[in-house]
Amino acid sequence: MIFPILHIPGLGDGMTIALDAVLHVVISHGLAIGLMTMLILFQTLTYMGKGPHWARITRSLLGPVVVVITSVGAVTGVGIWFITGILAPEGIGSLIHLFFWPWFIEWGAFTSEVILLLFYYYLWDKLAEKHPGRLTALGWGYVVMAVISAILISGILGFMLTPAGWPWGQTFDQAYYNPTFVPQVFLRLAAGLGIGSLLLAAWIAWRFKGTQQERGSALRLAGGVFLGCVAVAGVSAWVYFSRIPMTYLTHWKFAVATSYMSQLPDFLPTLNAVGVGVLCLTGLVAVLRWPIISRILCIPAILLCVFMVMEFERIREFVRGPYLLPGYMYANQVPLVEKLALDEKNENYLPRMRWVDDSGKLPPDMVAGQALFAANCGVCHTTVKGGLNNIGIRVAGRTLDSLNAIVDITENLGPFMTPFTGSESERLLLANYIYMLGTEQGYIKIPQAPKTPAAHAAGREAK
């Protein structure tokens, strides 16, 4: 590893990225694409002479939505780069080198999108009355740029799970136009528009001030779009998941439900089925223009949408298993070829690590174990008691010799685990370090000579 390795204690790397990424996805898809498209559609209806209330709704929501998009949405988007640059520099650096042009073009689209959004927002008061056509054109220009931006980024996201022939052919086309590119585009756009229309339906049901008829027509349109989006997202998701290699997809349940709840086979399928049912019901109620029931159903529906975004992103990130970039790099940023090159000569990995954190508090073997843990395991496991996926509890009850054996076969034990990279002696150093952590945290009890009942009795007599 050429760069310093940082892992977030307690929270873990995955959760750190997830907190930022899920917030970003919800805002960038749900608000920037979905809700803004709906608002522009509503304003367009006014322009088409369908009544002033459509534009009134847009005006009421435009300011807060633009603030959230440009503050939280944009910053969390850049934040993904900041976080991955720290936690996975080899991974994100490789991706950037491979996908420089799509990313650079996407930056252009994103910049145009933001500029159009700002014009739409700042010029509303000047254009809405006098030049509504120009305002509408600005709005749809924004939508086009937002969609282009989403399409451009989907190729890169798809590559991270389904590079298909790229590892062998290594052409840019193979990398970018991968099997999940197209379904992911439709899924993300439909999900974004769905979340946006749902949020809008919730706002109309709760906050809209206008006639009953105006509220009803707005609610029906938002609900109708939402139902359509649920259908498109469902079909897209089905195509998307059908294109993921089964070797990855078999772990989806464990990925989402954690090790304990994955022991309940029907838990997740039932939860998802109920979730889809609630979403459909919410859309239907809105189409039927029942504002009071819509008010009630919108809240769980929004929560379910957020849950489903989390579920999708979690599956997408987790199921590709031991790989950060399948066919090229393991999740711990060790290239597949480097692991084999080291194995060939039973070569030590530590000399290849330029940065080893030595605070002087640990003996040399423990420093080595700590560094090997950071390089091999730290991307998924934390080392703090109570931390997410803490290694201490994962090795509870194990013996030192068994840890040495287990570290050797991690990829076999759990096919989503990375293999150990390093020499035989380094594997023992790592096992020793993990054993120490488990012991310190009380998850591993050091075997002691058991006292038999006879020995107990003898002890009492001696006293």
Place this chain on the structure above:
Amino acid sequence: MNKWTDLFLLHPLSDGWLDGLLFVTFGLHLLFALLIVGTAVLGLVFFLQDWLNNDQPGQSWNSKFMHTHLGLKSLAVVLGIAPLLLIQIRYSYSFFTTTGLFAYAWLAVIPLLIVAFLLIDGFNHSMESRSWLALLCGVIGVGALLTVPAVFTGALALMERQHLWAQFGQSGGQDFATLPALAPHWLLRYLHVIGAALVLGAAFQLFFSTRNNPEKAPRLRNWVFGATLAQILIGIPLLFTVAAELTWTIVAALTVGALAALLVLWVLRPRQSASEAAPRPVPLPAPRSLLWLLPLAFAAMLVGRQFIQDESLNPLQAANDAYRTERAKTMDPFRQPSLDAYALKLKTVYDNGDTIYDQACAPCHGLEGKGDGPVAARLLIPAEDIAAIRADREYVYTLVRDGVPGSGMPYFRLYDREKIEMVLDTMGKRFDMYGKADVPPDREPEGEAMFVWAETCSVCHGVAGEITEFGHTLLPPPPDLQKFAMTHARALEVITNGYPGTVMPPFRHLPQEVLEDLTIISNTFRVEK
């Protein structure tokens, strides 16, 4: 050699083009970043001044002034993406190393910016109606915003000083006071950035926000003048901190920038008296010359900064590329084998018990379940001969799910229930694991064996085969014989020779008949239950 053995060696553009793009995009980003910081600081200062003076109309203008914040901050963020992208290619080694060393401060930028942007929006929206709320939002928001350039200047200052990396890394990136070699440059550079923000922010607002409020122009002109003067005063000691890196090109660029700054001071100089006329009529709120002097100063300083950065980062990047190239050569022969292994992995689908057993269980228990898998030799407590087990399925499920503490048997909750059931099916089919206990029907245990069981074996295994309270204290604990048995031959072997690494001792000193009887007893509990 295939260069894609290391993707970092894949450069999408020549260094010259990357430099050019980086210069332009970073310049744009920096411009808007400075405008937003300058606007935010000035907005807070003007709000405080007008609040203390009870000037309500003044707050109305301040609100219009701050209304630009949303646009400026949006552009600053989005324009920052391109230089971030470019620098990760052009100076990948220095960038990722430094941000790694600077990690927590670097990550803090995300919440700081979100808090700053939201609170400054709140400040803007409440300054005319709720002064105390505006004050709170303004102070915290602007405070958070001012922290961000401190992080960026720190990271850039460190990036250009490789000789400090190890020292900084050892301090955990937290104890800045221990870095006297970095701190003066960092502090002056930060102040220089803030000064530039005030100059550009005030100048932007001077031209943008005073068209309908010309009375505000002098206030902003004073800020441009004062901040430019401060820039020159800060710039002089800052120059000394980078003296070692100065070349004639850099000196020329910085001189142009300094001259432009001096000219700014000249055109904005305070008049000796009110009667002194301006040199010529000024149609704008400020001299037209500012429109080219300030961009000139900005661009010249940016050129100087870029060259200083190149001086220190180019050799590092070249050395790292050479290292990566060399490493890629050693790795290249393993490309095809790694692809073959990856292809095999793609074909191995963990959706059936046979695959799961062969992959996850066989390394220790062996393909035939005899405990002789390839890594079993590393275990002090031998892997169980599971082909000889005759146990209740639910009990085996708990052993597989939770593992056996004190032994090498790990938990397998990393598989969902359906997969564990699949592997249980396979073990049942392959090894008859849930078959009947192997108890010879024509033999009744005799009294001596019953006595040995009651006196010795039952301490751990219980009178009725259950795990005793004492047995639960053992690592690993004994099996629950009401749910777990073995083939007669295997049980006899364990009782005779013990189970290495556990407290199960050998009983080979007992007569063969007793051993046979004990074997029957141990296998009877599951049948009787």
